[in-house]
Amino acid sequence: MRCSAGSKTPFGTWPISFPVNYSNMDSQQTTSHRSGYVGIIGRPNAGKSTLFNRLLGQKLSIITPKAQTTRHRIQGFYSDDDSQIVFLDTPGIIQPSYLLQERMMDQVHRLRADADLLLHIVDGGHMPVSDDVVFETLRELALPVMLVVNKIDMLASDRIPVVSKSWDDHYDYIDRLAISALDGTGVDHLVDLVKARMPEGPPFYPKDDASDLPMRFFVSELIREQLFMLYQQEIPYSCAVNIVNYSEEPDINHIHAEIVVNRTSQKGILIGKKGSQMKELGIRSRKSIEEFTGKKAYLELFVKVREKWRENENFLKSYGYR
Ligand SMILES: Nc1nc2c(ncn2[C@@H]2O[C@H](COP(=O)(O)OP(=O)(O)OP(=O)(O)O)[C@@H](O)[C@H]2O)c(=O)[nH]1
Ligand SMILES: [Mg+2]
Numbered sequence: 001m002r003c004s005a006g007s008k009t010p011f012g013t014w015p016i017s018f019p020v021n022y023s024n025m026d027s028q029q030t031t032s033h034r035s036g037y038v039g040i041i042g043r044p045n046a047g048k049s050t051l052f053n054r055l056l057g058q059k060l061s062i063i064t065p066k067a068q069t070t071r072h073r074i075q076g077f078y079s080d081d082d083s084q085i086v087f088l089d090t091p092g093i094i095q096p097s098y099l100l101q102e103r104m105m106d107q108v109h110r111l112r113a114d115a116d117l118l119l120h121i122v123d124g125g126h127m128p129v130s131d132d133v134v135f136e137t138l139r140e141l142a143l144p145v146m147l148v149v150n151k152i153d154m155l156a157s158d159r160i161p162v163v164s165k166s167w168d169d170h171y172d173y174i175d176r177l178a179i180s181a182l183d184g185t186g187v188d189h190l191v192d193l194v195k196a197r198m199p200e201g202p203p204f205y206p207k208d209d210a211s212d213l214p215m216r217f218f219v220s221e222l223i224r225e226q227l228f229m230l231y232q233q234e235i236p237y238s239c240a241v242n243i244v245n246y247s248e249e250p251d252i253n254h255i256h257a258e259i260v261v262n263r264t265s266q267k268g269i270l271i272g273k274k275g276s277q278m279k280e281l282g283i284r285s286r287k288s289i290e291e292f293t294g295k296k297a298y299l300e301l302f303v304k305v306r307e308k309w310r311e312n313e314n315f316l317k318s319y320g321y322r
Contacts, residue, residue, distance in 0.1 A: 047150040049069065067092060091105070120167075121148045146176065159214070
């Protein structure tokens with residue numbers, strides 16, 4: 001079974017807020033209905049999360065100009081009358097240098113068991129190199145792969161076939177197309193191609209649902225997004241966000257979050273002069289959480305030092321990196 005409904009995650013029982021209603025699904029089971037799992041993979045910063053959000057028509061993944069923003073595998077459901085596609089956003093593929101990055105790459109390798117199809121997203125401004133770790137990963141995953149050349153809004157139109165061909169020379173893709181995840185060019189065509197490749201089958205989830213991840217997961221990600229936007233150099237890469245308490249009231253959500261840092265010296269940088277940086281982080285995060293939930297938020301942020309948490313199996317587990 002692809003999805004262990006009801007399994008325990010660090011963010012709560014999965015799924016919490018999206019129980020599957022099997023009686024609804026019976027009526028949708030027709031022979032022409034298609035459903036499947038599609039992994040979105042590629043190098044950091046290629047635009048995977050931007051595409052993921054555009055495909056789903058809403059922001060489920062965080063996006064920043066910095067590489068290695070996405071650390072988890074995030075499921076989002078695309079549904080229409082005759083199909084349901086579960087898109088899986090994944091961390092950018094790298095050679096891992098520490099345990100957190102190994103855990104991030106595990107999320108990519110899990111696709112082998114879970115996905116029907118892969119979308120290999122490449123930045124149209126980049127040319128391939130033969131020993132790129134992405135090609136090694138594609139071979140290991142041994143799944144059908146579509147080449148998706150992204151960021152064509154930045155590319156002269158006569159460059160598009162040149163870039164596409166150079167990637168095509170390095171791997172046996174089943175399809176190739178060019179898009180701009182940012183402005184949406186080519187994305188409808190991508191959906192049509194993906195749908196045509198999905199096996200016949202019933203939907204996996206109720207058609208109104210967008211994801212099976214609980215709200216506290218998205219809240220922790222939104223805080224992490226602001227960390228990436230506000231702090232420079234190694235700081236965002238050294239932080240984890242741990243939601244200690246998330247309680248919902250009719251008019252307001254109460255959130256208590258810890259920002260976990262890797263070294264004591266990072267604590268001062270995070271807090272800033274007279275707490276100015278933390279204050280700014282709090283303001284930005286609260287605004288972003290309120291936009292996402294559509295409700296007021298009371299957010300308390302604390303900094304905690306956990307020496308070398310990125311190398312520690314137990315810390316990684318408790319912060320959701322398993
Ligand atoms: N011009 C342009 N920029 C894009 C496009 N797609 C994504 N970007 C930008 O590229 C940067 C990285 O986008 P992400 O979607 O976070 O990339 P990612 O592949 O998910 O990155 P990681 O999570 O770090 O692996 C952001 O600044 C995006 O705005 C595109 O089609 N055109
Ligand atoms: Mg991403």
